[in-house]
Amino acid sequence: MSDQNMNATLSYAQTINAMQQRPVTESGIVGASPLAHVDFAQLATAQSGQSSTVELTELALRTHIVLRGSLNNVAFVEGVKAVLGIELPGALKMHSAGAVSIRWISPDEWLVVAPGARSNEIEQGLIDAVDGHCAVVNxxxxxxxxxxxxxxxxxxxxxxxxLDVHSRSFPIGKVVTSVFAKTQAVISRNAENQWELVIRRSFSDYVWLWLQDCCAEFDLVIKQDE
Incomplete structure (x- = not known):
């Protein structure tokens, strides 16, 4: 294949990939949370003003990008920092800057979480910036x-x-991938009384039902995602 044809094929593939990640609004196709059927917005409105000891919010339709690479790969490490403005965190840690965070998953894997509207921008920026033996997957x-x-x-x-979730064992900024009920979650402590669970789409309804049962003895209130 000639260089011209190769470039044309690559450009076409990138265009298709971009459309798959963020369908054009003119198509009438809009993204939907795996928990759209729950209608958190309606629940939050109905429970507005209620006192609570547990609050639950879905952070829906965020950008989730998996990074694979080595901390010894300077081009990879510096490329990520150049695009996100955040250094890759070490084991069991999370680094954040505004609405963007990087969560450690394993010795050569991280999860980038950012606003949904920045999905293509961040993905393409990372692809262009990193080099060497690494991967960027949306x-x-x-x-x-x-x-x-x-x-x-x-x-x-x-x-x-x-897990021991006491602050002495699970301080603010710690991230662990662990069993959650009968599934798995990436669990982070973002503040003294605030935790985030990154869960797979196919298990989201199960986790939602599980949390309702777990919170039966507490005053669970649904909060709207801001």
């Missing part, structure tokens, strides 16, 4: 995030995970 359609907050949020986690 998994936005396959995951969602549930945020637990409130004075009893840690008790919900104690029912759900085989």
């Amino acid at each position: 998994v936005s359609g396959g995951q969602t995030i549930l945020r637990l907050s409130g004075s009893d949020a840690h008790k919900v986690l104690q029912k759900s995970v085989p």
Whole structure:
């Protein structure tokens, strides 16, 4: 294949990939959360003003990008920092800047979470910036995030995970991928009484039902994603 044909093929593939990640609005196709059937907005409105010890918010339709690479690969590390303005975190840590965060998953894997509208921008920026033996994969359609907050949020986690969630073992900024009930979640502590669960799309309804059962003894209130 000639260089001209190769470039044309690559350009076409990139265009198709962009359309798959963010369908054009003129098509009438809009993204939908895997928990769209729950209608968190309506629940939040109905429960507005209620006191609570556990609050649940879905952070829907965020950008989720998996990075694979080595911390010894200077081009990879510097490329990520140039695009996101954040250094890759070390083991069990999360780094954030505004609405963008990088969560450590394993020794050579990280999860970037950002506003949904920036999906293509960040993905293409990372692809262009990094080099060497590495990978950038957009998994936005396959995951969602549930945020637990409130004075009893840690008790919900104690029912759900085989982890010590006390602040001495699970401080703010820590990230762990663990069993959650009978599925898996990437669990981060974002504030003293605030946690985020990154869950797979196919298990989102199960986790939602599980959390309702776990919170039966607490005053669970649904909050609107801001």
